[in-house]
Amino acid sequence: MKQVGVEIPKVDGLEKVLGQATFGADLSADSPLQLRVVRSTRPHAKIVSIETREAGKVDGVERVFTAKDIPGRNSIGTITKDQPVLAPDRVRSIGDPVALVAARTIGAAEEAAKKIAVLYEDLPSVSHPEEALKPHAPLIHQNGNLLIEFHIIKGDVHAGFKEADVTVEETYETTWVDHAYMEPDAGISYLDEKGRVTVVCPTQNVHYDQKEVAAFLALPLEGVRIIQSATGGGFGGRLDITVQCFLALAAFHLKRPVRIVYSREEVFQVTSKRHPLKIRYRSGAKKDGKLTAIEVEILGDTGAYASYGATVGIRSAVHATGPYEIPNVKVRSRMAYTNNPWSGAMRGFGVPQMAFAHESQMELLAQALGMDPIEIRLKNALTAGSETATGQTLVASIGIGQTLRKVKEWEDRHPIVKIDPERPYMKKGIGIGSMWYGIGNTGVANPSTAQMEIDPNGEVRLFSGAADIGQGSDTVFLQIASESLGIPLREIRLIRADTALTTDAGATSASRQTYISGNAILNAIKNIKQEAIKEASQLLGVDEKGLFYEEGKVKSRTCLTTSLPVWEVAKRSGKILRGEGIFDPETTKLDPKTGQGAPYATYAFATHLAEVEVDTETGKVKVIRVVASHDVGRAIHPKNVMGQITGGVAMGMGFALMEEYVPGGMASFVNYLIPTSKDIPEVIPILVEEHEPSGPFGAKGVGEPALIPCAPAILNAIADAIGERIYQLPANLERVLEAVRKKKAVISDQ
Amino acid sequence: MEITIKFTINGKMVKVEVPPHWTLLRLLRERLGLTGTKEGCGIGECGACTVLLDGMPVNACLVLAPKVDGRSVFTVEGLGSRDALHPLQKSYIEHGAVQCGFCTPGMLISSKALLDKNPHPTQDEIKEAISGNLCRCTGYQQIIEAIEAIDKDVRG
Numbered sequence: 001m002k003q004v005g006v007e008i009p010k011v012d013g014l015e016k017v018l019g020q021a022t023f024g025a026d027l028s029a030d031s032p033l034q035l036r037v038v039r040s041t042r043p044h045a046k047i048v049s050i051e052t053r054e055a056g057k058v059d060g061v062e063r064v065f066t067a068k069d070i071p072g073r074n075s076i077g078t079i080t081k082d083q084p085v086l087a088p089d090r091v092r093s094i095g096d097p098v099a100l101v102a103a104r105t106i107g108a109a110e111e112a113a114k115k116i117a118v119l120y121e122d123l124p125s126v127s128h129p130e131e132a133l134k135p136h137a138p139l140i141h142q143n144g145n146l147l148i149e150f151h152i153i154k155g156d157v158h159a160g161f162k163e164a165d166v167t168v169e170e171t172y173e174t175t176w177v178d179h180a181y182m183e184p185d186a187g188i189s190y191l192d193e194k195g196r197v198t199v200v201c202p203t204q205n206v207h208y209d210q211k212e213v214a215a216f217l218a219l220p221l222e223g224v225r226i227i228q229s230a231t232g233g234g235f236g237g238r239l240d241i242t243v244q245c246f247l248a249l250a251a252f253h254l255k256r257p258v259r260i261v262y263s264r265e266e267v268f269q270v271t272s273k274r275h276p277l278k279i280r281y282r283s284g285a286k287k288d289g290k291l292t293a294i295e296v297e298i299l300g301d302t303g304a305y306a307s308y309g310a311t312v313g314i315r316s317a318v319h320a321t322g323p324y325e326i327p328n329v330k331v332r333s334r335m336a337y338t339n340n341p342w343s344g345a346m347r348g349f350g351v352p353q354m355a356f357a358h359e360s361q362m363e364l365l366a367q368a369l370g371m372d373p374i375e376i377r378l379k380n381a382l383t384a385g386s387e388t389a390t391g392q393t394l395v396a397s398i399g400i401g402q403t404l405r406k407v408k409e410w411e412d413r414h415p416i417v418k419i420d421p422e423r424p425y426m427k428k429g430i431g432i433g434s435m436w437y438g439i440g441n442t443g444v445a446n447p448s449t450a451q452m453e454i455d456p457n458g459e460v461r462l463f464s465g466a467a468d469i470g471q472g473s474d475t476v477f478l479q480i481a482s483e484s485l486g487i488p489l490r491e492i493r494l495i496r497a498d499t500a501l502t503t504d505a506g507a508t509s510a511s512r513q514t515y516i517s518g519n520a521i522l523n524a525i526k527n528i529k530q531e532a533i534k535e536a537s538q539l540l541g542v543d544e545k546g547l548f549y550e551e552g553k554v555k556s557r558t559c560l561t562t563s564l565p566v567w568e569v570a571k572r573s574g575k576i577l578r579g580e581g582i583f584d585p586e587t588t589k590l591d592p593k594t595g596q597g598a599p600y601a602t603y604a605f606a607t608h609l610a611e612v613e614v615d616t617e618t619g620k621v622k623v624i625r626v627v628a629s630h631d632v633g634r635a636i637h638p639k640n641v642m643g644q645i646t647g648g649v650a651m652g653m654g655f656a657l658m659e660e661y662v663p664g665g666m667a668s669f670v671n672y673l674i675p676t677s678k679d680i681p682e683v684i685p686i687l688v689e690e691h692e693p694s695g696p697f698g699a700k701g702v703g704e705p706a707l708i709p710c711a712p713a714i715l716n717a718i719a720d721a722i723g724e725r726i727y728q729l730p731a732n733l734e735r736v737l738e739a740v741r742k743k744k745a746v747i748s749d750q
Numbered sequence: 751m752e753i754t755i756k757f758t759i760n761g762k763m764v765k766v767e768v769p770p771h772w773t774l775l776r777l778l779r780e781r782l783g784l785t786g787t788k789e790g791c792g793i794g795e796c797g798a799c800t801v802l803l804d805g806m807p808v809n810a811c812l813v814l815a816p817k818v819d820g821r822s823v824f825t826v827e828g829l830g831s832r833d834a835l836h837p838l839q840k841s842y843i844e845h846g847a848v849q850c851g852f853c854t855p856g857m858l859i860s861s862k863a864l865l866d867k868n869p870h871p872t873q874d875e876i877k878e879a880i881s882g883n884l885c886r887c888t889g890y891q892q893i894i895e896a897i898e899a900i901d902k903d904v905r906g
Contacts, residue, residue, distance in 0.1 A: 017842050179886075647889040677880045677881045
């Protein structure tokens with residue numbers, strides 16, 4: 001029953017091409033009330049009063065909610081719970097929710113929302129992390145504006161830099177990026193037949209949502225049910241609460257179905273963003289290219305709320321070296337509160353920003369030493385026995401070298417012609433970007449659970465709480481189950497992402513579901529096989545030791561003709577065969593002072609080569625080609641992996657060249673540009689499968705790795721083309737032109 | 751106040767009452783229950799609501815409902831059925847052109863509009879035809895491959 005490595009149709013594909021997949025705004029409910037959120041227009045202010053009387057008089061309005069109506073904990077957040085669902089007395093950024101209207105029509109809800117008068121008393125605000133950390137900066141939260149400070153200390157950087165023949169120091173900056181998932185947030189809520197407050201909406205983690213909503217309503221966990229609807233993308237933006245609490249609050253009080261649909265403008269204005277990071281990076285290397293030391297200072301802007309700020313701060317630091325072995329490392333990573341839009345999780349948790357910095361540094365070192373960019377990377381690439389910056393010794397599945405060699409082979413076969421005599425203003429260039437990425441959460445337990453059942457009617461069921469947000473985990477889980485159970489995929493029913501029916505699989509984030517939930521499913525299958533053998537032993541009167549499981553059957557080790565299909569075992573025993581599975585990757589906590597430890601059980605690796613053409617008269621950069629070489633451990637569904645890579649390249653290209661959210665300014669696709677079909681390069685994916693011994697069938701993950709090396713490769717290619725480097729993302733027309741001008745000025749000086 | 755309009759939807763004539771300020775998108779989704787057509791931005795920038803109006807691809811969020819009176823509208827629901835998928839639907843599934851699926855209905859309609867007019871498009875023509883349909887998941891490559899494959903099928 002070969003399923004792994006086979007390109008079966010994605011299991012959710014049919015519903016989606018028929019237009020029948022039910023997304024948040026497609027959910028039907030019995031005459032639902034429509035909800036509308038009233039939001040702060042101030043970056044930082046005390047709420048003096050909220051006048052709702054006029055709003056209440058609007059025809060069709062059922063009720064207006066404010067913070068006073070919240071029965072439980074009015075603060076949400078993954079680790080630090082500092083974000084009010086409805087601001088009680090103070091707003092900390094533009095867009096903070098202040099009140100919620102429920103009305104019979106959308107029109108009435110909108111009209112009432114406009115009539116809610118909020119009286120503010122402005123407070124001094126702060127919009128730069130550097131300013132926020134100064135001694136007398138306005139306090140955004142009681143405990144100060146420093147959310148986290150994290151250090152990694154390995155070896156002796158002073159000695160390391162002394163040893164170096166060259167050192168390079170630069171500062172890199174990135175900005176806010178929107179997830180721009182295509183489906184605006186939306187959902188419904190109602191009390192189900194058991195009286196549970198039930199929320200159906202797009203999400204990346206139903207069990208997290210359930211905990212937050214239950215605490216918010218002061219209900220026991222069982223009093224809340226979260227069901228994931230079809231989810232139109234996530235990219236980290238749906239790890240935080242979006243519409244869940246608003247829906248639940250209204251349904252809880254009104255005991256009627258309610259519905260909310262965000263406009264695109266609202267999605268832009270109120271959902272999380274990628275953290276802007278400022279990275280000061282100093283690297284030292286010997287003449288032969290060997291890195292001797294790095295010293296890195298990271299300062300991030302988490303905005304008004306913590307969300308994933310700590311996660312990003314720590315992960316950025318851990319990944320600061322890039323996929324290289326460096327004996328002496330010193331990293332300080334800080335994350336500051338400001339009154340800016342709140343930053344959260346976005347595909348890579350800070351690693352895309354860090355890769356921009358460490359890959360620019362590698363290029364600068366290569367230039368300083370007169371080395372080939374791939375050669376210097378290979379010289380330093382992590383390999384078996386290497387020690388990471390956190391002191392973890394890597395043992396297996398370390399494909400960075402192989403991804404570099406594959407890209408090199410491609411490059412050697414396809415030399416580019418840099419100058420087009422017909423168009424001398426067009427400059428071509430190529431650039432390399434490499435990365436590593438730890439699979440799963442950083443140095444903390446992040447288990448997944450799953451169950452497998454075979455009932456006496458022969459129905460085979462797989463239970464997983466994991467949210468498939470389009471990347472294809474449902475398909476991958478069924479492939480894993482089918483191959484290891486020896487039962488055809490179409491005969492297995494997947495019950496998924498519903499807190500009433502499934503158990504916690506953790507978040508669809510950190511590229512972790514294939515590896516962690518895939519393993520939990522394998523463990524459930526191991527246990528159900530044991531259960532089947534136990535039952536079969538009674539049915540057949542044979543000792544358990546004399547039986548084994550193979551291809552959907554329990555077979556005898558001694559008598560070749562004795563064999564019972566597993567469904568028959570269930571049928572004849574009259575029992576539901578059941579296997580529970582759990583998997584938690586082996587990690588250790590990072591030392592709070594030195595950041596030492598083994599934060600991940602496995603790492604993915606990748607190298608991209610980008611070929612660009614820069615129009616030096618307009619500043620326009622055309623990415624012609626990206627060769628994307630990825631070590632994924634094992635591609636369980638190669639087409640899905642390819643899809644992650646092509647999608648990651650497109651998003652990486654947006655990050656490199658065009659995407660920039662300006663607070664208070666743009667709130668539509670008219671100004672916030674994401675790549676279209678006409679912008680994208682040709683993508684040539686190369687799979688490197690360095691078997692991960694602890695992975696399901698050897699698999700690791702690819703979701704975030706697909707994006708991470710792309711922007712660095714493009715930025716290095718631009719530098720190669722025009723001879724001048726850009727240190728701030730995005731490399732938009734203005735920045736490219738400025739770099740071109742700078743280069744010309746340097747030439748005319750000489 | 752509502753007005754009565756008559757038009758053809760996926761080959762069938764319908765007569766509906768609709769407030770004159772409603773868009774075609776709202777009419778399809780809220781009156782006719784055709785939720786396959788999606789709203790991604792509401793201002794004609796993302797293409798998720800692409801439908802055919804007299805065979806031409808349009809953003810249903812920009813067309814006022816009364817404008818379709820006496821005309822013909824075609825949506826993803828008219829494309830194929832569970833048992834008889836349209837070749838494009840089949841090709842999208844086979845080529846991994848579907849990830850989250852939110853842009854898929856609009857993307858399919860733009861693909862159909864292209865192939866109806868030009869059965870043998872070049873890659874650039876395909877890119878041009880779907881350039882008004884944003885997709886954040888796939889990077890478009892597998893969508894382009896899915897459309898190209900149809901061309902090859904037709905040519906045998």
